[in-house]
Amino acid sequence: MDKMKNIIQAVKGTREFYPEQMFARNFIYGKVRAASEMFGYQEWDGPFIEPLELYAAKSGEELVKKQSFTFEDRGGEQVALRPELTPSLARMIAAKQGELNFPVRWWSFGPFWRYESPQRGRSREFFQWNIDMLGADSPEADAELIAVGATFLRSVGLSPSLTQIYVNNRRLMDSQFDALDIPTDKRVDVSNLVDRRAKMESAKWEAYALEIGLNQNQLDGLKSLLGNFDLWKQSEELTRTFTALEALGVKDYVKFDPNIMRGLLYYTGTVFEAFDTSGSVKRAIFGGGRYDNLLADVGGQPLSGVGFAMGDVVAGIILQEAGLIPEFQPSPAQVLVTVFDTTLLPQSFALAAELRAAGLNVMVYPEPTKLQKQFKFADKMKMKVAVTVGPDEAANGQAAVKSLRTGEQVVVTRAAAAEKIREWLK
Amino acid sequence: MDKMKNIIQAVKGTREFYPEQMFARNFIYGKVRAASEMFGYQEWDGPFIEPLELYAAKSGEELVKKQSFTFEDRGGEQVALRPELTPSLARMIAAKQGELNFPVRWWSFGPFWRYESPQRGRSREFFQWNIDMLGADSPEADAELIAVGATFLRSVGLSPSLTQIYVNNRRLMDSQFDALDIPTDKRVDVSNLVDRRAKMESAKWEAYALEIGLNQNQLDGLKSLLGNFDLWKQSEELTRTFTALEALGVKDYVKFDPNIMRGLLYYTGTVFEAFDTSGSVKRAIFGGGRYDNLLADVGGQPLSGVGFAMGDVVAGIILQEAGLIPEFQPSPAQVLVTVFDTTLLPQSFALAAELRAAGLNVMVYPEPTKLQKQFKFADKMKMKVAVTVGPDEAANGQAAVKSLRTGEQVVVTRAAAAEKIREWLK
Numbered sequence: 001m002d003k004m005k006n007i008i009q010a011v012k013g014t015r016e017f018y019p020e021q022m023f024a025r026n027f028i029y030g031k032v033r034a035a036s037e038m039f040g041y042q043e044w045d046g047p048f049i050e051p052l053e054l055y056a057a058k059s060g061e062e063l064v065k066k067q068s069f070t071f072e073d074r075g076g077e078q079v080a081l082r083p084e085l086t087p088s089l090a091r092m093i094a095a096k097q098g099e100l101n102f103p104v105r106w107w108s109f110g111p112f113w114r115y116e117s118p119q120r121g122r123s124r125e126f127f128q129w130n131i132d133m134l135g136a137d138s139p140e141a142d143a144e145l146i147a148v149g150a151t152f153l154r155s156v157g158l159s160p161s162l163t164q165i166y167v168n169n170r171r172l173m174d175s176q177f178d179a180l181d182i183p184t185d186k187r188v189d190v191s192n193l194v195d196r197r198a199k200m201e202s203a204k205w206e207a208y209a210l211e212i213g214l215n216q217n218q219l220d221g222l223k224s225l226l227g228n229f230d231l232w233k234q235s236e237e238l239t240r241t242f243t244a245l246e247a248l249g250v251k252d253y254v255k256f257d258p259n260i261m262r263g264l265l266y267y268t269g270t271v272f273e274a275f276d277t278s279g280s281v282k283r284a285i286f287g288g289g290r291y292d293n294l295l296a297d298v299g300g301q302p303l304s305g306v307g308f309a310m311g312d313v314v315a316g317i318i319l320q321e322a323g324l325i326p327e328f329q330p331s332p333a334q335v336l337v338t339v340f341d342t343t344l345l346p347q348s349f350a351l352a353a354e355l356r357a358a359g360l361n362v363m364v365y366p367e368p369t370k371l372q373k374q375f376k377f378a379d380k381m382k383m384k385v386a387v388t389v390g391p392d393e394a395a396n397g398q399a400a401v402k403s404l405r406t407g408e409q410v411v412v413t414r415a416a417a418a419e420k421i422r423e424w425l426k
Numbered sequence: 427m428d429k430m431k432n433i434i435q436a437v438k439g440t441r442e443f444y445p446e447q448m449f450a451r452n453f454i455y456g457k458v459r460a461a462s463e464m465f466g467y468q469e470w471d472g473p474f475i476e477p478l479e480l481y482a483a484k485s486g487e488e489l490v491k492k493q494s495f496t497f498e499d500r501g502g503e504q505v506a507l508r509p510e511l512t513p514s515l516a517r518m519i520a521a522k523q524g525e526l527n528f529p530v531r532w533w534s535f536g537p538f539w540r541y542e543s544p545q546r547g548r549s550r551e552f553f554q555w556n557i558d559m560l561g562a563d564s565p566e567a568d569a570e571l572i573a574v575g576a577t578f579l580r581s582v583g584l585s586p587s588l589t590q591i592y593v594n595n596r597r598l599m600d601s602q603f604d605a606l607d608i609p610t611d612k613r614v615d616v617s618n619l620v621d622r623r624a625k626m627e628s629a630k631w632e633a634y635a636l637e638i639g640l641n642q643n644q645l646d647g648l649k650s651l652l653g654n655f656d657l658w659k660q661s662e663e664l665t666r667t668f669t670a671l672e673a674l675g676v677k678d679y680v681k682f683d684p685n686i687m688r689g690l691l692y693y694t695g696t697v698f699e700a701f702d703t704s705g706s707v708k709r710a711i712f713g714g715g716r717y718d719n720l721l722a723d724v725g726g727q728p729l730s731g732v733g734f735a736m737g738d739v740v741a742g743i744i745l746q747e748a749g750l751i752p753e754f755q756p757s758p759a760q761v762l763v764t765v766f767d768t769t770l771l772p773q774s775f776a777l778a779a780e781l782r783a784a785g786l787n788v789m790v791y792p793e794p795t796k797l798q799k800q801f802k803f804a805d806k807m808k809m810k811v812a813v814t815v816g817p818d819e820a821a822n823g824q825a826a827v828k829s830l831r832t833g834e835q836v837v838v839t840r841a842a843a844a845e846k847i848r849e850w851l852k
Contacts, residue, residue: 007517007726008477010473011476011505012503014475015473022471025471037787038787040757040758042756043449043452045442046442049507051435069499073437101806103791105789111537125473125475140771140792144790144792248776249776330468331468333464345670346670346672349670349673356577357675362464363465367529367566
């Protein structure tokens with residue numbers, strides 16, 4: 001026990017991916033890839049370290065000043081471990097704006113860092129799926145991105161009864177705020193107010209509304225607004241988006257909800273967030289929307305975009321709880337070639353090489369030891385077939401092939417071993 | 427032009443992966459996965475941020491103190507962006523030493539950081555393949571790792587005439603250093619001396635040898651030793667390793683070379699490095715060896731391991747120069763559904779959804795615009811088929827399917843469109 005105490009621990013909020021956790025991460029990555037590519041999106045990636053100033057413009061003060069891992073590198077430059085991908089996207093698009101074929105459809109899956117308190121659904125180092133379309137500003141483009149998200153949910157087995165995507169529109173809300181005479185310089189505060197509504201008791205929330213300077217009329221108007229689930233009918237944009245969502249066959253995943261605001265400053269049009277309907281995890285599975293000004297902000301020509309991001313932590317918990325992560329298969333090789341003794345070891349290695357050349361993934365026991373121990377290892381690794389070359393088999397150019405599921409064993413020529421194994425792997 | 431100047435640049439030594447570069451990175455990752463899994467290795471990953479002290483023990487002073495990105499996080503902890511993976515591996519194995527099934531075979535592919543001068547074959551942010559076997563200390567286990575490396579080289583089309591893996595053994599060299607009466611406390615200096623031989627003029631190298639305290643006899647002995655390519659025959663270990671490499675069918679990729687030492691302190695037995703034989707890139711493609719003490723050093727029970735690491739930068743350059751990166755296919759969807767006009771847009775979206783449900787990756791143009799422009803876009807994205815729903819097709823439940831390779835076009839029922847497209851994608 002004393003020995004164990006000396007093991008240097010991982011940094012708080014980071015994760016260690018043992019093969020079983022890696023399998024789950026890859027399951028999500030694979031489904032993310034499939035959903036993205038089904039709609040024709042190209043995979044890309046940005047740097048993981050970025051200049052701090054890249055985030056200064058639009059990421060929001062809290063994200064940059066309080067939640068980013070930032071430091072001065074050995075050359076004296078202020079850098080950040082990327083807390084989000086959209087600013088890198090804007091920079092890279094802006095740099096090749098004259099060469100790219102628009103509309104650009106890009107997706108990415110990689111690591112991000114935020115210095116937040118680790119808790120359920122939140123870690124300091126996490127993976128995030130980002131997917132964006134730039135250079136088309138139609139309401140139907142918005143619908144496509146929402147449909148990609150719905151397609152992912154469906155592909156992992158999360159039905160519309162388990163998950164819903166809530167949609168709103170910033171321009172629609174702004175027109176409503178105009179009607180309530182809420183001044184422009186209060187809009188950020190009001191957005192935050194709306195964002196907090198689900199997390200606060202209603203009396204406290206109302207007190208907070210008055211505190212940020214709304215009058216009672218405005219508060220009443222806001223409450224009625226946030227309860228009006230037919231409001232989208234006043235928006236030409238949202239009407240077209242919902243029509244396109246119906247055409248795309250994902251309408252059952254989507255609901256209009258005036259309470260969805262999205263904290264980030266850069267959204268300008270339609271916004272959306274997906275949630276687990278059980279409320280088991282309060283944080284969004286994914287969220288995104290349309291941004292009109294990001295490219296101009298990093299020095300490019302104005303170009304509208306729409307996209308969303310999904311972290312792997314919340315999605316992972318929901319999939320785990322719903323029993324939707326497939327069973328872990330410990331070894332990518334389902335065949336073990338055992339080693340009879342030191343003399344015959346090269347025979348086993350040669351047979352393993354022959355089986356690999358025949359297209360099989362094959363593990364060979366890497367040292368001579370009791371066969372019983374080797375078979376026990378094969379069991380623990382859930383392998384399906386074991387192959388042994390003992391003295392008799394070696395003398396006759398043969399191999400003993402055993403099904404670890406049925407216990408059946410046959411001795412075949414080495415040339416016939418691959419075929420027999422394939423039969424038993426089925 | 428003024429506008430462009432304002433674009434915030436990426437941090438020096440980081441890389442931006444536009445879809446074409448991402449395609450090349452994924453090509454390498456895919457081949458790495460195939461070679462690893464062919465031998466039954468499980469994918470895993472460690473955290474990207476680690477406590478600085480994890481590297482203090484064995485990574486070598488230069489790597490930690492001069493070449494790592496290190497900083498104090500907001501909680502006051504000294505952390506490093508991982509410069510290598512082996513210490514994380516040792517920690518994670520040590521933490522579950524009682525539960526894991528040994529021998530453990532693990533591989534990983536992910537980002538690493540080193541604050542070095544960016545130059546050909548070197549960037550500050552790079553990807554690295556790591557692969558290790560722990561819990562077996564046979565010379566045949568060493569051979570397996572070398573064979574995994576050779577299998578990767580073969581799988582990407584790098585023949586033995588283009589690339590070679592040079593093998594040596596630390597214990598063998600130590601016995602030779604013993605015979606030359608080189609004292610133990612000079613061994614690190616002598617290892618560095620050997621490592622530098624290829625990079626220095628011979629007169630300067632000899633002067634350097636005397637400078638670090640070798641006498642003329644020892645220098646002569648060392649020179650004769652480094653020219654003795656039959657030395658391996660004196661090593662029972664290497665003899666068995668080479669026999670196993672022959673059995674594994676990769677002997678043509680492997681040569682004994684007494685000049686291979688490997689800078690890192692933790693190697694204790696066989697070591698190896700792969701190089702481009704043309705000498706176009708002087709840095710190793712991959713390198714590794716056996717380490718006996720790493721687990722005990724991080725607080726675990728003693729356990730021997732063998733493994734290697736391959737960065738993606740050198741490998742990428744060599745593959746590029748040899749013309750071995752496959753042609754970039756811009757879009758994962760080879761089918762474009764065009765949009766005739768705003769009214770018919772939902773029809774195009776619905777058809778795209780039907781084709782996706784039939785298993786095709788399909789891009790739909792996201793807004794109404796001139797058909798000519800949409801077809802031009804399809805050409806630039808190298809798409810193979812375009813599908814249009816105009817007013818006639820819409821009225822009759824049909825779609826116009828056009829092969830962009832031959833120019834041929836047919837009008838089919840929507841239900842028959844997927845089959846026609848599949849035929850033209852072949």
